[in-house]
Amino acid sequence: MRIANLSGRLVLLIDGRAVDVEKASDGRFPADPQAVYEQWEEFRSWAGAADLPAGAPFEPAELGSPAPAPRQTLAIGLNYRDHAAESGFAAPEGLPPVFTKFVTSITGPVTEVRLPAGGHTDWEVELVAVIGRRAEGVREADAWSHVAGLAVGQDISERVAQLAGPAPQFSVGKSYPGFAPIGPWLVTPDEFDDPDDLELRCAVNGEEVQKGRTRDLIVSVPALIARLSAVLPLLPGDVIFTGTPAGVGLGRDPQRFLAAGDELVSGVEGIGELRQTFVA
Ligand code: ZN
16 A cells, blocks of 8 residues: 655555545545554555545655654664765664654655755665554564555755764754655555565666665664664654665765755655755
């Protein structure tokens, strides 16, 4: 099943066309895409059995994030060995670094992003997981049942702010407006042959800069949910940015950062693509 946020309203995607959930369910489910995760199991049952009307065509630019206002966003650093190495760090032994991307940085999949003045703005394609059922002390073997679905995420990062000061400012350097595009829609885990092995890729102006597979995550999606939910409850609609593979601009020689006019396209196998253009 695929759901999306079409101009602020929850839709089901059927054969690439959008069915408005609030109208099709006669108000049983709300129009607010963020609210559906509170009734996720009930919604899935209804969507699987409902006699749905024909959907309407739409443009990707009309989409918002499928989780536009999570109560918690947890983002994971250094979760691929090749990216930890290019960043000059040893691969983490325990839980990798955890930070947040503040909620005002979240956008839909097709956007224009303003480059912070004087910054070094970088790309990080990531698999994003959205929680569909409260997770507290969850075992790794049970963790996928707490995931509503997967989306593509870009953990856009301004490295000057991120790396300034006595300790890194991950959450600040990665939370400028528009720095957390998510989408283009949410795909439920059952749609994938193996949700633990998906290809991620990212290109700048058509040149591929990142290509990896989620099977190379140091801490997999279910292991992240187990380890994070051992510390804090994960709530319905929470977002997890799971980490980026090698190929970021910071790790290149010479280093390379985004400039005005650049177009960044980020994709995950079986989901779709994000498209960001950058302006000064
Ligand atoms: Zn990241």
